[in-house]
Amino acid sequence: NAGVTQTPKFQVLKTGQSMTLQCAQDMNHNSMYWYRQDPGMGLRLIYYSASEGTTDKGEVPNGYNVSRLNKREFSLRLESAAPSQTSVYFCASSLQGMNTEAFFGQGTRLTVV
């Protein structure tokens, strides 16, 4: 079982460049999420998609856009990268419901120079 797959695993960008982080899940989950992880701050929600065709802002959405391409795929786009976006990004998915477990990808380590 692949679970949640993220690409790429590592990326270095120059300030102002754009890129898209890809995420796909094969568990037939309705809900998908993008988090960023920074030291001492835990994981903070950037955007989430409760179901195919819907997306909502999380705690830290500025500078990001998302696309729920279909039920399996949820991408995160940085239009103009900034050094403050240097972080580890995690995609996750879950069944709908607040008591359900979220399954995480392996993460993308992004450095913006």
Add this chain to the structure above:
Amino acid sequence: AQSVTQLGSHVSVSEGALVLLRCNYSSSVPPYLFWYVQYPNQGLQLLLKYTTGATLVKGINGFEAEFKKSETSFHLTKPSAHMSDAAEYFCAVNSNNAGNMLTFGGGTRLMVKP
């Protein structure tokens, strides 16, 4: 609004000693509570969760946590630490007034000394 506070960003124990990782939450409605573990260069995986019912919850790898509503706490314990327990641990909360937005604490890095 909901939030999670994990006391102690780093905890060090000797192999065989008790592990206690602290988590306090704030939520105006009954919460769902989770503990996740992150091994180096990996994603998070679920250790255990509290939804309803029994307040003492058992998880994988010998960990357990107790939901104490009066103390708004959900501390994680393990009677005897193993070297393989060295990892970062995250407490998280979800509740009815936050949609499906899982809110994480800042994390606690557990170090196990031989």
